[in-house]
Amino acid sequence: MIKRKALTAFTLICLLIGIVLTGCSSEGSSGDGSASGGKIHLKFMHDWPKGSSPAYFNLVNEIIKDFEAKHKNVKIDVEVLNPDQYRDKIKVLAASNELPDVGLTWSNGFAEPFATGGQFTPLNDIINKDFKDQFVPGTVESYTFDGKSYALPMEMNITYIFYNKEIFKKYHIDVPKTFDELKQAGEVLKKNRVIPATVGSKDGWPASMWFMYLADRIGGPTILTDVINGKVKMTDPAIVKAAQEVQNLVDDGFFVKGNTAFSNDEAKGYFLNEKAAMFLTATWELPNFTTSPDTSKAFKEKVGYFKFPLYEGGKGTDINSYVGGPGLGAFVAENSKHKDVAKDFAAYLVKEWGKRSVEKAGILPATKVNTNGLNVHPMYLDVLKDINEASNVTTWFDTQASPNVSELHHDMMTALFGKQVTPEEFAQKQADALAKEAKK
Amino acid sequence: MKTVMSRKSVIALYVLPSLILVLILIYIPIVLSGYYGLTDWNGVGKMKFIGLDNYITLIHDKLFWTSTWHSILLGLFSVLSLIGYLIVSLILASKLKGSNLLRKIYIIPMLLSSVAIAQLWVKIYDPNNGMINSILTSLGVEHTPLWLADPKIALYAIFLPIVWQYAGFYIIILYAALINVPEELIEAARIDGANAFQIAYKIKIPLISGVLKVLVILAVVGSLKYFDLIYVMTGGGPGHASEVMASYMYKEAFGKFNFGYGSAIGFGLLVISMAATWLIQKFLKTKSDD
Structure with missing residues (x-):
């Protein structure tokens, strides 16, 4: 009841501050994009906040750092939200054509409107080139609509x-x-x-x-x-x-x-x-x-x-x-300005994720895991064995x-x-x- | 003539910024959501214009009317609780010892965020080891209620924390109105032999009737669009037993990707809220006229 008023007041103040600040910042940001050594800024959004999923958060950060070290001209700007907020925000961003260059999406019904609505870019080229026979069967299919695959699956759960x-x-x-x-x-x-x-x-x-x-x-x-x-x-x-x-x-x-x-x-x-x-x-x-x-x-x-x-x-x-079924997968936005770099990053992220996630974060990736010499809790080995022996996984x-x-x-x-x-x-x-x- | 004109433009100049903001933030979105209500839109892809289909579905949507009824119940409940707040404020304003401290205690729930309040009450209502059921069990009650899990009482179980949450807000306003009642009037009444009850009923309450009217409108409209605690505590469940208009709208738009239909619900909510405000104003006006 009073909240509405307070909220309106707050938004008004924000807007005023915004108006004042845009005067200063617009120059700054345009300079950022082109002048500062020609660095490419990629926006990446995920829903693993430090507080509730620290293992995921740290692993993602580690992979991002490695990627930046390999690609000196790329800077990844990360935005982290908790899952419920993420779910809503990504819909709002899509409605205004402002999806991040790379982000995470759930499979099937969640991804479909984005994929068929032309918001995600098809990733079949990467999947064929970098991930041949590497995904657990049935995972990529969950992000595939009309023969095109729109995300690289990162999780597999039973x-x-x-x-x-x-x-x-x-x-x-x-x-x-x-x-x-x-x-x-x-x-x-x-x-x-x-x-x-x-x-x-x-x-x-x-x-x-x-x-x-x-x-x-x-x-x-x-x-x-x-x-x-x-x-x-x-x-x-x-x-x-x-x-x-x-x-x-x-x-x-x-x-x-x-x-x-x-x-x-x-x-x-x-x-x-x-x-x-x-x-x-x-x-x-x-x-x-x-x-x-x-x-x-x-x-x-x-x-x-x-x-x-x-x-x-x-x-x-x-x-x-x-x-x-698969949980989250990485997508690349159709209207990303640096689509190739974004695709490279998504591929790197998913690949490294597959290599490190079991040991570092205890997550079962959607890519096949080599259990030889894997230093993990025995329950993981049992589960990975079960997945390999599964006769069927109904999403x-x-x-x-x-x-x-x-x-x-x-x-x-x-x-x-x-x-x-x-x-x-x-x-x-x-x-x-x-x-x-x-x-x- | 010239000065008037120049004044008008000056007036316009001063009014313009807030006018633009109000237009951008409130009126244009209202019109837009009314328009979105005319489309079949999943929030991402292309909008398809489907005329009044959504609004026709809305009128026949049982769930919408159930949730409307729940919102109205909440409104009635909030208005009734105003009586309680009024009594508390009357006591506080009557120079009670420690009323300053009590006032601060009452305002505390207002300072907590809705989500924190919701979590607190979810724990209190927990059917297995919550506070209420633990007390009931220790008193020998065998079949303790399930509270939020029981469709028959879930809605009322949520009303309680909502009332508790806003108590401080209403009490502060009522208290401020009451201490502004001129002391001379009360003194005069006292000399004439009026007792405390008569002073409250015949002098104080009539003098703050304007504030009361505003509070009734605030309570009703606030209730009609209420969302926070319900969303966090039951999510409108179990099985829509505690669904209100705003939570239903949220579910349609963000849960099912039906932004078109969600907008139609939002527009329905607006119409109902405006009608309620109009009715209350009319009702209260005739009363004060005679």
Whole structure:
């Protein structure tokens, strides 16, 4: 209420200062561009702030420094935002044709409007020249529209159930191989007043991981992708059954109480504080469970992971089928003034990232990793081995879907966990949205 | 004649800078967002003009009206809370010992950023180890409420911190208005034998009615476009149970890339806010006229 006024006042003051300052600075900046030794300034934006992701931040800075050392005439100007702000700002920048020369983008539905809207430049030439057979299969495809690839993937994540080994041992629970065993494990934990699993279903996407795996196990590994491509309807009995099983778990008290009000981070807290025994999440959490100085050593030793159990009678019979996908990729802006240099930088960044990220930041890159002589926590070696042996990685449903359907999916997931919709309504509403989109 | 003309141009010269700023920052964006509402636009690519389609969808959009109802509820709640603020301010203004200190205490929530307040209250409401439920459990309540996770109470659970957040602001304004009530009037009333309640009801409140009117408008309009705490605490959830107009607009525009439809919602919000302001002004005017 008062904020609006204060904000207006603040903007006015900023504007006035801006007007005064432009008088001084316009001369300065034009001199900068051409006169100062002809240095090329590249703008680079990423969303790994020092505070929340120090390992990423430092690694990026290290790579930038190396690049600048190799290319004396280039200066990289970095802008760092936190992910939510980044998500919004990049849309605003694109709307005014002011994207940074190089930046990061999420895959599929997020990247599509930028790519087809002519904001990103196709990078097929670099991919063919510098990255032949170097990306994990299925990653580049997530940034490919109409045969052109618009970003160099930097991350590859798959999803596991992480669990607290000590709690499991204390109550003599074996790692569940089937969904029934998982439910039984939940019963034992509940009896002993331990929360079986934590999930931040307010955000939708963490909740969706449970749904996606059940859909994969019940309906087979291709079902979600088929739904997106219109080959299978969202109202398919297998999907409805998956949603039903999710809600059964909710009814059984399998998940932490009040999860529809928890963000992913809040839910994670229950796992880190050992209040909950299981946490279904992706491998981007690995640093927190292995190397991060923020988690206690004692806790790190207790964390293990297992693959999502199989569903009796389901079509998905391979436990090596995962739900996962690429995270961020590097793009080059179509109207960058120094496109070639920008492309060089993007390629260098992704290449070096692939070489150093596992060791230095604990991130699994989308480029293939040579595990020989790799000095990392054994959990990484296990995960890298799993990725190599994976029979299928289904890209997250919400990532594959358009922003419109994705947002609806998140809403519906929260509603499913909050028991505000039945599994049938859950499927029907999304089917309607998908059908509406297909018509367009 | 000449002097008048020159004065006019001088006046224009002085008015012009702020006029331009107001135009650029407020009126032009309003017109533009009204126009964007006529297009199918994902914020990046080309705009497609689709006439009144978005506005027609808006009128039939149940979710929009639900969120409007939630915003109106928040407005009612804020106006009702003004009564509480008025009572507190009356007490503070009555030369209570330590009222200076209390005033400062009340203003503290206003100094905190909305996000900090939201985080604070999320922790307080946590259904498993939050403050409220811990107290309830220790009192022997078995089925403690889920607060923000319960669609039936999430909205009201957020109202509380919102009211708490702005308490200081309203109390300060009311307090300032109350201490400006002339002392002679109160003294005269006291000599005539009026008690404290009568002085408050018959003298102080009528004298600050102008300020009260402004506060009612501020509270209602502020509530209609309210966003911060709701966005951080529940994000409009669970399942739109605490969705308000502004959060719905944000989700459409920035979540779903529907900048066209988002703009239409924004324009709807503007129309509703203006209508509310007009209604309140009309309502309060007739009352003070007779």
